[in-house]
Amino acid sequence: MSPSSLYPASIARLALGSDPVRRAIYIAGMTPAVWYFYCGLVDELGADPQKTLERVLGLWALRYLIACLSITPLRRLRGPNLLRYRRAVGLLAFYYASLHLGVYLLLDQGLDLVAIWADIVKRPFITIGLMAFVVLLPLAATSNAAMIRRLGARWQRLHRFVYLAAVAAAAHFIMVVKAWPPEPLLYAGVLSALLLFRLRFIRKRVAAPMRGRNNLSMRQAN
Amino acid sequence: MLIRRPNDIRSSEITDRALYLRRRDFLGGAAAFSISAAMPLGAAAASLSTIKSPLSTEEPLTPLKDVTSYNNFYEFGTGKNDPAAHAHTLKTTPWKVKVDGLVAKAADYDIDDLIKNISLEERIYRLRCVEGWSMVIPWIGVPLASVLERMEPQGSAKYVAFETLVRPSEMAGQGGIFQSLPWPYVEGLRLDEALHPLTILAVGLYGEPLPNQNGAPIRLVVPWKYGFKSIKSIVRISLTEKQPPTSWNLQNPNEYGFYSNVNPAVDHPRWSQATERRIGAGGLFVKRQPTLPFNGYAEQVASLYAGMDLKANY
Numbered sequence: 114m115s116p117s118s119l120y121p122a123s124i125a126r127l128a129l130g131s132d133p134v135r136r137a138i139y140i141a142g143m144t145p146a147v148w149y150f151y152c153g154l155v156d157e158l159g160a161d162p163q164k165t166l167e168r169v170l171g172l173w174a175l176r177y178l179i180a181c182l183s184i185t186p187l188r189r190l191r192g193p194n195l196l197r198y199r200r201a202v203g204l205l206a207f208y209y210a211s212l213h214l215g216v217y218l219l220l221d222q223g224l225d226l227v228a229i230w231a232d233i234v235k236r237p238f239i240t241i242g243l244m245a246f247v248v249l250l251p252l253a254a255t256s257n258a259a260m261i262r263r264l265g266a267r268w269q270r271l272h273r274f275v276y277l278a279a280v281a282a283a284a285h286f287i288m289v290v291k292a293w294p295p296e297p298l299l300y301a302g303v304l305s306a307l308l309l310f311r312l313r314f315i316r317k318r319v320a321a322p323m324r325g326r327n328n329l330s331m332r333q334a335n
Numbered sequence: 336m337l338i339r340r341p342n343d344i345r346s347s348e349i350t351d352r353a354l355y356l357r358r359r360d361f362l363g364g365a366a367a368f369s370i371s372a373a374m375p376l377g378a379a380a381a382s383l384s385t386i387k388s389p390l391s392t393e394e395p396l397t398p399l400k401d402v403t404s405y406n407n408f409y410e411f412g413t414g415k416n417d418p419a420a421h422a423h424t425l426k427t428t429p430w431k432v433k434v435d436g437l438v439a440k441a442a443d444y445d446i447d448d449l450i451k452n453i454s455l456e457e458r459i460y461r462l463r464c465v466e467g468w469s470m471v472i473p474w475i476g477v478p479l480a481s482v483l484e485r486m487e488p489q490g491s492a493k494y495v496a497f498e499t500l501v502r503p504s505e506m507a508g509q510g511g512i513f514q515s516l517p518w519p520y521v522e523g524l525r526l527d528e529a530l531h532p533l534t535i536l537a538v539g540l541y542g543e544p545l546p547n548q549n550g551a552p553i554r555l556v557v558p559w560k561y562g563f564k565s566i567k568s569i570v571r572i573s574l575t576e577k578q579p580p581t582s583w584n585l586q587n588p589n590e591y592g593f594y595s596n597v598n599p600a601v602d603h604p605r606w607s608q609a610t611e612r613r614i615g616a617g618g619l620f621v622k623r624q625p626t627l628p629f630n631g632y633a634e635q636v637a638s639l640y641a642g643m644d645l646k647a648n649y
Binding site (some may be wrong): 153154156158159160161162163164166220221222223231232235236238271288289290291292293294295307311 | 615
């Protein structure tokens with residue numbers, strides 16, 4: 114992939130038209146949600162079905178967020194270029210976050226607005242979880258070709274907030290559990306690695322002109 | 336938006352009835368022998384003969400499959416299904432309980448000697464977990480008071496400390512580099528709490544010896560406190576003068592106090608304790624229900640805490 118495809122206009126071009134792979138990603142991506150809702154309806158979600166459903170939907174949201182954030186590092190590490198599927202994966206993360214929130218509001222709390230409000234203002238883990246969702250909202254709303262065109266360079270700046278959402282989501286997961294079970298820490302670890310990679314890359318990019326000159330001089334020396 | 340229940344008759348009630356009838360059959364069939372007199376507790380599939388208790392609740396029971404598959408027993412892993420998956424490796428025979436500290440009859444007791452000649456009672460109790468869910472469980476056990484009185488506590492004894500087995504070779508959650516809690520798991524009660532008639536040492540549930548994942552072969556049940564106080568697979572009971580350390584308090588003192596009485600007015604710092612979800616009470620659309628002070632046992636136990644600030648002594 115040429116560097117020009119990084120620019121918003123190229124992404125917009127990629128996003129236009131129908132792509133069977135992308136469609137397959139949406140369908141496959143939503144399968145766990147459909148499956149778990151089905152299990153819930155036939156009472157096969159175990160002893161505490163609301164909690165289980167809430168948990169698996171939140172987990173999938175986090176998984177898709179991590180997958181979404183892995184696409185650029187994968188490309189930098191000379192892996193496959195999946196950039197054209199990033200929007201689908203990011204939107205899946207948003208859909209799962211919405212379902213996770215919906216299950217909390219409707220099935221867990223029974224839309225008890227007083228209890229929900231108390232949770233939001235008094236429970237840091239709920240506050241942070243909701244914050245992650247609120248951060249994802251404008252990102253999801255601008256995940257279309259028209260908005261990419263309209264926002265231009267600002268689109269990319271806006272979409273960097275996905276890192277904030279991911280950090281908040283991982284913190285939300287750690288804070289909801291008792292003691293230190295391994296699973297939330299594992300997710301936080303993978304996310305930290307992705308963030309570190311990103312920071313390293315940014316630093317490299319800042320230093321890039323300098324290194325480019327060095328390379329040139331080395332080539333000349335050879 | 337209203338969440339409607341799919342049906343007025345909850346599937347759990349139907350299951351419960353079947354199990355309930357089965358349990359009665361066991362009681363009838365088992366009348367000829369008494370576990371406390373003749374049978375070692377470890378004997379597999381031995382049904383337990385019990386007497387009923389006026390302290391039991393008449394609320395619908397949580398189905399057996401939920402009671403035995405949804406457990407917090409970190410010695411076998413932190414997942415709710417981990418204990419059911421891994422606890423079969425635990426060997427519960429022979430089983431000794433060390434009784435020590437401020438008692439006249441300190442010794443290592445075989446579990447059968449510990450509860451010998453004390454009638455097994457069925458106690459149907461609510462169990463409220465600190466995580467906001469609850470069950471109704473037909474325990475089988477003996478009053479802790481009966482056991483303690485037999486040990487003749489000294490006048491200076493003010494607390495009872497309990498300890499769970501440490502055996503990494505048989506307890507999957509105690510092995511490996513990643514440990515969720517320091518072992519052994521320890522708990523404690525004030526002596527008057529320990530001697531309260533509601534407090535039992537359970538050796539069975541649903542008419543059978545305790546499944547391993549529920550704390551076999553002997554565990555504490557203190558129904559007005561959060562579930563983690565009801566320590567499982569006990570190997571040591573010590574009478575002490577000073578308040579003993581308790582595992583969750585050691586792990587996070589801001590979140591778990593020594594008393595840990597069920598109290599809807601005192602939130603866990605990270606979540607509300609005002610409501611609870613009854614496990615196995617009807618699937619995805621069952622609503623939360625209000626949590627009661629002392630888990631509904633206020634009438635029996637509130638006097639133990641007269642004059643105490645329960646917000647400070649959480």
